[in-house]
Amino acid sequence: MITTRVQPEAFDSGIETAALGAGRHDIGAVVSFTGHVRADAGLVSLSLEHYPGMTERQLAAIAAEAEARWPLLGGTVIHRHGRLLPGDAIVLVAIASAHRGAAFAAAEFLMDWLKTRAPFWKREERADGSTAWVAPRTSDDTAAARWEQT
């Protein structure tokens, strides 16, 4: 029910999100999250490497987990790879549900798990010509840990 895609191509968050609700009268809430490349500290480009095969498998597993946890009525997850420029959209998570609580929670959950469990790696290219692999953020691990079931 949640569609997942891994692609180098750009996507249109508005069109993807609107498609979830088209012709439906049971959806009361649509939440979408779009992540963009920020031009922090002289960033020129961001290149995303991924693990073909496992990436698709992990995205499908994360989506299935969200569907098991919340009563959802549709969803789309798109994650780009390749070279992106400041302002470009990297990732979309759009979720439809009858009520807003489930839609917000599932969208946040998917983003937190994408950040910590999907095999993507970001390399920054800076204005001085240097490149550096992005280090994982502790705050992402903390955010993901919220969803651990005890």
Place this chain on the structure above:
Amino acid sequence: MITTRVQPEAFDSGIETAALGAGRHDIGAVVSFTGHVRADAGLVSLSLEHYPGMTERQLAAIAAEAEARWPLLGGTVIHRHGRLLPGDAIVLVAIASAHRGAAFAAAEFLMDWLKTRAPFWKREERADGSTAWVAPRTSDDTAAARWEQT
């Protein structure tokens, strides 16, 4: 910085949301919430009455509160009034920030406060010709209470 609008006209969530990030390189996260009319239990239409003047004032106050609580880089809140049909969008909250945590939190906060502090009233028209004013939901009060500062 957060624009608020109260209007009878339809809006396009995708266009409104995309406008927040256009030409910006400092925005890393855009969260949008769109609320739609659900056709529960034979609902034919939903009419929203509001308190002109106070509605605009309350929306501006709620938006200012969100800006004070989180580091936001833009936002749009649109709430419709008048007669709406199943599937129609009622409300949009779109928020831009550097990071996803602030964007998700501010969007949820704005929706919770809109539900409990903006002077709108919904009347349902049903297939049997009857009409009924929608009763407030306890869950909305509970959600709004999350944000009370102690």
Place this chain on the structure above:
Amino acid sequence: MQLLYFAWVRERIGTGGETLDPPAGVATVAALLDWLATLSPGHAAALADRGAIRVAVDEVFVGPDAGLGTAREVAIFPPVTGG
């Protein structure tokens, strides 16, 4: 004083608003509601369940103990259900 009524309060009173001059002793929101309820059967029906009544004075939500002071506009309505 300008009174405004919304949703089923408006329907039960039968008008969206009226201009009234409350007696001098009516100094709080609760006292105003008590006085309004005496004006007609419609007013009485609209205001019978005080737990379901909310009030804004000059576009600001207030509780029943709030003073009316120099209020120009008092709006009376059920709990809000927007969003």
Place this chain on the structure above:
Amino acid sequence: MQLLYFAWVRERIGTGGETLDPPAGVATVAALLDWLATLSPGHAAALADRGAIRVAVDEVFVGPDAGLGTAREVAIFPPVTGG
């Protein structure tokens, strides 16, 4: 066994992958990393900080104690940073 390397692990080893036949005694992920680190200075540099190394066996994340069993594909990489 098909080895895959990503991000700076790939860069330090100097290839995105290689087919290797570990010795019979190499039965766990930790033992595999120990053995790989002996293959070249690049392998040693890539695997020096084991706390910064993550492993997937046949596309499933595993810890250092995981057995290799009949693994066909082992991927070695830094902590992920997508999203």
